[in-house]
Amino acid sequence: MVLTLGVGWLAVTTLPFLFVVVTSLKSQQDTYSGSAWSLPSALDLSNYRAVLEGGFWVYLRNSLFVVGLSTALILLAGSMAAYVFARMNSRLNRSIFSIVVAGMIVPLHVTLVPVYLMTRTAGLYDTPFALIGPYVASSLPVSIFILTEFMRQIPRELEEAALLDGCGPFAIFWRIFVPLSGPGLATVAIYNAIALWNEFIFAYVLTSTPANRTLPLAVWDFQGQYASNIPATLAVVTLTSLPLIVAYAFGQERIIKGMMVGSVKG
Structure with missing residues (x-):
């Protein structure tokens, strides 16, 4: 069965x-x-040749830049915040953590108008940098939640030994918590990279020209260009999906393990 x-x-x-x-x-x-x-x-293979010669590499370059930089910032900010939430026990700390985790239930669509207005005001509209802020902000709640659960599993004895050796909070974070949180950081990196690689709505609203658009918009733009050429349109879909499939094939086990951390105590 x-x-x-x-x-x-x-x-x-x-x-x-x-x-x-x-x-x-x-x-x-x-x-x-x-x-x-x-x-x-x-x-x-003419469909793939036409797509690759039609600006596909520009979309790929933009996706690699935006997703790579966003993921790096998510790991940095998320791990630092998780360290504080995992080790500081106070009512205020727990309240702030609850507020951060509550951000996981906020629909992205309700933020489109204010994010669009802020992007225009900052002069970042229709640039790859317009996507990095929203990507990082929308990904931090779940990333902080996962990393906090990882860091709570680290024995306090290691932290106490480091304090006796003269390490301060930053040294403890970089030398102990970051290395021991490697599986959690890998989980967060893979999870967010896959999600951001396939993100459409912010990329569509905050960019307008092909020179600054990411791969999900390539499908949209090429669909209009090859509206009557179904094989060419599906060639774009195939090329866009391959990096996601490869990344998930190698990282699915880490994602599942990371999401299960904290579900079993003992």
Whole structure:
């Protein structure tokens, strides 16, 4: 029974992607003349060549820059905040932590107008930097929550020994908590990188030209360009999805373990 359900779920999750890949390798004639699930009569790489020559690398460069810098800032700010929440026991600290975690339930759409106005006022509209602030702010609540649970598991004896050796709070953070929180930091990095790589709404609202847009907008822009060319459109979808699939394939175990930290005490 379990095996049957597993195979069924594998088919549900895999077949759509296989359909996209197979169709992207067809010519337009094959697409419209044969069955949707039929194999291409000959592999047609012209769709990928047209996409790669049509500015795809610009979208990829912008995504790598925005997601990479945003993830680095999330790790830095999130780990520092988590260190404070994990080790400072006070009513104010618990209240602030509750407020931060409550940010996980705020719908992103309600922040679009104020974020757009602030971006225009700051002169960052239609630049890659316009996305970094919203990305970091929207990702910090869940990142702080995960990292706080990791850091609460670190034995206090290590911190006390470091204090006896003359280490201050910053030295303890960098030399003890950051290295021992490696699995948590990896979980947060993978989780946020996957989420931000696929983010659409902020990228659509805060950028307007192809030179400053990220990969999710590539699908949108190329869809208009190749509206009548289904294989070319699906070639864009394939190229955009591949980095996500590879990242999740290698990082899914860390994500699951990280989300489970703190669920079992003992």
